[in-house]
Amino acid sequence: MAIEHDFFGLLESGPDGSIFWSENVDLGDQNVTVDLTAPDQDDVSPAALDAAASMVSALEEIDRRGRMAMLAEVDDRASEVTEYILMQQATLGDELEDFLVDVSGDPAVDIIRSLQLMSMTILADEHGGEDPFAVLEYALDPDAADDVLLVNLDSRGTVLTVTSAD
Known part of the structure; x- marks a missing residue:
């Protein structure tokens, strides 16, 4: 089976009923991997796909x-x-200064400003639920895959929590 959407195109399900879509999106001078996933296409509503498309389109915001x-x-x-x-x-x-895009004298602000948005994962089956609908993954050093901050968002794009990967 498959789901068709104006933004995502044809989302075909795997043999287990799951769906997956992935694209690289430019955000300024960064390349962000955006994944949309759901373990069962039957749990994905048109409203969830519309919300996901809005988030991808408004990635800068x-x-x-x-x-x-x-x-x-x-x-x-x-x-x-x-x-x-x-x-x-x-x-x-x-070596911290080598990773900073700007040195203002406030290390916390400088580090947050210098974080790279590595990916956004949209959990399309979580639309309207209490669990995160989208997760943004940030890293100061893209080669240090374990040292990341995760920003969890609901389907309206409101930040729920900020956590580390561990």
């Missing part, structure tokens, strides 16, 4: 929301964002 959510957690010493920033400072030491 979604990225801005994610970074604003990270900045909002910087003052909380127990937040995963703060822990991530401290870990990057400790791990990279003097």
Whole structure:
């Protein structure tokens, strides 16, 4: 079986009924991998696909929301964002400045500003649910696959949580 959508085209299901769509999207000078997935195409509504298409089309705004959510957690010493920033400072030491796009004197802001949006995964079967509908994956060093921050969004593009990968 398959689902057809104006934005995604024909989404064919696998033998187990799952659907998957993937595309690389330009965001400024970055290339972001966008994946749409669902374990069962019967759980994917047209409204979910419309919401997903809106998020892909508004990737720049979604990225801005994610970074604003990270900045909002910087003052909380127990937040995963703060822990991530401290870990990057400790791990990279003097090499940290090599990863920064701008050095303002505020390391937390500089690190968040310098994070690369690596991917956005849309969990199309979670539309309208309590679990994340989309997950943004950010990394300061794209080669350090384990050192990432994840921004979880609902189907309206509202940030639910910011977590680390571990």
